Amino acid sequence: MIAVEILNNNNLKRTSCREGIIDVVMNAKQALSENEIRDRLVGNYDRTTFYRSFKTLEEHKIIHKIVVDNQLIKYAIDNTITHTDEHAHFYCNECNSVQCMENVPIQKYQLPDGYSDVETEVLIKGTCVNCKNQENN
Amino acid sequence: MIAVEILNNNNLKRTSCREGIIDVVMNAKQALSENEIRDRLVGNYDRTTFYRSFKTLEEHKIIHKIVVDNQLIKYAIDNTITHTDEHAHFYCNECNSVQCMENVPIQKYQLPDGYSDVETEVLIKGTCVNCKNQENN
């Protein structure tokens, strides 16, 4: 799926800012922060425009936020776009990268009586494979 | 354990702001937002003092943050104080409350080769028992 199609499917106007954000996020191997995305965008957009484009894409569940300790915010393409299942996210304490663990499904949690769950977020923190390999050199 | 002991154990000076925050958070049945804690405090403290007290208590792992969608931040007493295991947190989509699910332990996730995990955060979103009961009335 390409950015334009995604916008059309969601009845959103195809503006270069929105298109650019989707392209960058879809092609990234890792989740990216707002600044990382802005740096990779071709055009230069007003802070407000960028902020509103993000908000729109989030509201339409095209991209989603991953928050680490309320400090670091990274964005990734949503499951509904890539047609993958809900998955855990991994945060590397060493290189501060965030990765979608597409092969690590969210497990089911047994809640006390009366509670019903709709969605579960899992953030695993540790050392990623790149940082581990570097240690061995 | 009482607030003064906790401060002593961590080699922190016993100031009324710190003591107050710990008291409020320990006695709360749910995790509280910064404003909810401030409202329940007896004294009136400068914004910076309050902010720095929070930071200190977090750094010493006396209280911990729970973040929901990077919008809502709630605080609760840390596991190391209450001597409970790591547990999932529950966010109620209806009343916006955050509760520590002390009886819902974090499950183990199998990561791809080369990844090592240190800590896992789980946030379950849904409807809490209070809100469910209200629906039936």
Place this chain on the structure above:
DNA sequence: ATTTCAAATGCAACAATGATGCAAATGTAT
């Protein structure tokens, strides 16, 4: 109880971020 000194507070100030109103520019359906 008084003295002493490092630590914490309160205040000013600044940066970053979230948010809104509005005129101008742009996308898209006709």
Place this chain on the structure above:
DNA sequence: ATACATTTGCATCATTGTTGCATTTGAAAT
């Protein structure tokens, strides 16, 4: 090509995170 609703860019404001510094306070030593 035209028309109109949507989006953009700019100004502006609120909130929050952060730091420097003079003053105050907690707690240890006397």
